[in-house]
Amino acid sequence: MVQKNSIISNPNVSVDCVVFGFDGADLKVLLVERYGRDNLDFQDDTLVLPGDLINNHEDLNEAASRVLYDLTGLTKIFLQQIGAFGSPKRLSKPKDIAWLDAVRMNPEARVITIGYYALINIKNYKVRPSSFAKHVVWRAYDEVGELGFDHNDILDRAIHNLRDQLYREPIGFELLPSHFSLHQLYSLYNEIMGGGIDRRNFRRRMLKTGFLKETEEYQEGVPHKPARLYTFIPEEFENASKNNFKFY
Amino acid sequence: MVQKNSIISNPNVSVDCVVFGFDGADLKVLLVERYGRDNLDFQDDTLVLPGDLINNHEDLNEAASRVLYDLTGLTKIFLQQIGAFGSPKRLSKPKDIAWLDAVRMNPEARVITIGYYALINIKNYKVRPSSFAKHVVWRAYDEVGELGFDHNDILDRAIHNLRDQLYREPIGFELLPSHFSLHQLYSLYNEIMGGGIDRRNFRRRMLKTGFLKETEEYQEGVPHKPARLYTFIPEEFENASKNNFKFY
């Protein structure tokens, strides 16, 4: 168990965030263009998840929150840890090695990253004129290609955890405005879960949970019958439906 | 996102394992007495989860496997990551600080740990005459008291993940001998899930899954009708019951 005389060099530890948003039709992921730390001129066209090294005295969740704050200006973002990624072979793609070289990092250097996923209401997100706004891009989940480092692995775990959690906890609201139509909610579930949800059954089931409250507001500016807007009551979830919540 | 000129000192990274076993009645956890790295004489009576710092070039899972191998002599143990624990305040209990002092570690030093949980067949476990066998103890889950460091937090996450996974994947078999009675399996589920499972319904449901195969063996040495033994067929789970598996 103890490993007596081997020399252990401490790895760098970073956080990387999979930020999900929903535009009404597609599940989107926030990506950034890779840049060089202390060498900001260097840049390849590789997309990566937003992330950063953790600071001393910083909680892991705090580090993830900080990354999100820098990126969006938002605090109190829904955030969930999905695990640690630490294979020494994380950085093996030629482009990754070129990047390491450009930023003068030792390719042998070990980086462990803690993955998070976050849900944000895409409308609340404002490009930050400071920071890295100009390099930030929303990309449809289906169209995310190859990312740098091992970020596709992190994304895989993130979508898996998202589906898992969406199935069992009322977290979908994090992706929507505070007042939303049942159609918006339906589209969100149907999209994330991969389709096949019955519209009528979904509606009944959602309303039966008791944690949606109807408002007196209606959709505006649509060329057809406007839908009633609802709002989510977290307390009702906590109390009433003691974990019987389930969706498809 | 980038944090320009702050000095970042790399934390130590360790793995800690919650090793579960089942003795037929209780869910057990494997604990070790804390000792001092490079100072093996120092020891307090505090129990902790088995763990170690990761080596260079070692995958996180490899590190966890190594810890388990050192402890049990077993390879190919069921192992599941449960996440990273990295609050800078992890080491705040007086005893923990005394320990850090005794082993000459800087109390400011940052340690991030990756938690795992493992399932082993308690009968296969042999105390290793080398290593730390004399300090190893199986403790009933209900009777684990206060552990050192933040290991109670890790244990909480582990039991939560175990229940979650047991509910959805056929992992209970990892805790049993390869041939087992339905009663053993029932006790295991009932114990881990916190009781209340109907014996007859459980039996029917389990057999209906199709991934239990009956053998021609029977329980021996019991003072009553001996139960038939079954065995688990992983392939049947993979193919047939495409994720429809669910228990209580």
Add this chain to the structure above:
DNA sequence: AAACTTAGTGTAAAAATTACACTTTGAAAA
């Protein structure tokens, strides 16, 4: 006024879940 588009609604059949008690079998005791 007609056409278009999405909102909004109910029911019946099938499947899954739950609750529940007696008979069988082998070993041990009388």
Add this chain to the structure above:
DNA sequence: TTTTCAAAGTGTAATTTTTACACTAAGTTT
């Protein structure tokens, strides 16, 4: 050898949950 003991093994009916499915209502545009 008979009785007793302890756990093994078995089935059904009621309830609940899930699924499949199509038409009317309402507001906007043409």
